[in-house]
Amino acid sequence: MLVGMFQQTAFGGMLQDVVERQAIVFRPEPLDTIVERRCKHAWEQAPCPECCETALQTRDDSPRVWCHNCRYGFTYTRNTPFANSGLTPGELLLVFILYADTLLSINQIAQLFDPCYDTVHTQLREGEAAFERGFPLVWERIQHTVEGPTQIDETGSKCSGYKGQSPPRDGLSRGGSGDPGRSRWEGAPGDKLTLVAACRDVLRVVSAEEGSAYDENLGPVIEEAGDLSQPLGEIWTDELPAYQQMDYEHRTVVHDDEYVSDEGIHTNQVECLWSLIEPWLEKFRGLSKPGLEQSVRTYGFVRSLNLVGAPLHGLIDCFALNVFH
Ligand SMILES: [Zn+2]
Structure with missing residues (x-):
């Protein structure tokens, strides 16, 4: 991993060092679980992509969503930024949070994960577009004045x-x-x-x-x-x-x-x-x-x-x- 002088300053050379020594390790699995639960919950209220009936069902022990009406089935990540991603749902969530909620650059964040810069950059952009599409609905549902x-x-x-x-x-x-x-x-x-x-x-x-x-x-x-x-x-x-x-x-x-x-x-x-x-x-x-x-x-x-x-x-x-x- 090549790190320029400026970048080390921006990143914090100490943080870089402890990441390379694997003293800081990301464990995205707990986030995977929450993402799966929330996506399945959303699907259960959404119309079936095939027959348009609100008849989709899920099970805790399977990533599949299937329609009670027409038997059509698919994976819960469909239509979400978690589909076809080189990152796990939890990893994508971590990348997005480090991007949106800290001053770390995308390149600095990419160094913390295995995929190359292009993967992280592309998936961040797609995740960002999805986040903005979903925000008005979530904002409407949050109880606040x-x-x-x-x-x-x-x-x-x-x-x-x-x-x-x-x-x-x-x-x-x-x-x-x-x-x-x-x-x-x-x-x-x-x-x-x-x-x-x-x-x-x-x-x-x-x-x-x-x-x-x-x-x-x-x-x-x-x-x-x-x-x-x-x-x-x-x-x-x-x-x-x-x-x-x-x-x-x-x-x-x-x-x-x-x-x-x-x-x-x-x-x-x-x-x-x-x-x-x-x-x-x-x-x-x-x-x-x-x-x-x-x-x-x-x-x-x-x-x-x-x-x-x-x-x-x-x-x-x-x-x-x-x-x-
Ligand atoms: Zn259906």
Whole structure:
């Protein structure tokens, strides 16, 4: 295992050492068990892929799901990111958690598991897409109340295009290379992506919009926050022109002059989110625009599950509920 100087610094040489000495060993089996149970539970409520009747059955001692009506049978991982994976369900879950919930880079995570970088990278991306499909259903089912104003803000640091070409794969392993603090994407030089976030209570919705803060479209992130926390409630933002042109009734705060307005209006929750997401984004040395969008959305949803106190079960159910898609 070749480790560059920068990478060792980023990883922590000591952690690298204890992993190589097998002092830290992952035991994904307990997670395999939970994933299997939750996926089977989801299938029992889903329509049969063959006859569309809700008549699917499972047994504890078999990975098979079968239809009581038409006798059709298949494995419980069907339609989930755990199907056709080089990783076991528990391993994929571990990889996803280390990716979404720590500052370790994908390359650093890949070193902790046997499969090569490509396997881990591809399966993370597929897992991420599945997680985002399942999140709205899981969020709807979690018992909680989302109240108060919706704070909307854009990130101060812009993401810049990566010279109009795909970033070199090799660069992913060099934690110290590139331009720190910026996550690059495959756009023309000078193109800008702006991250926009809506925070309401424990809900975090993050999106990446093309352009700078002054002409970006804030509609999508506001609508999504509204869908996930009906009704939307009051919107608190700063006084950028784009916000003032919104159809939504909202109050504003000028945070250049004051962090909290006389009326108690602020965007502190989003400021706090940026302070967490910006160092997290440094793990990527290059991202496509859809890749960056997917990553920041994942970060927001994972943060929401953490804040609502349903981290692991919420995460597993996001994957399992893909059986309905
Ligand atoms: Zn059937």
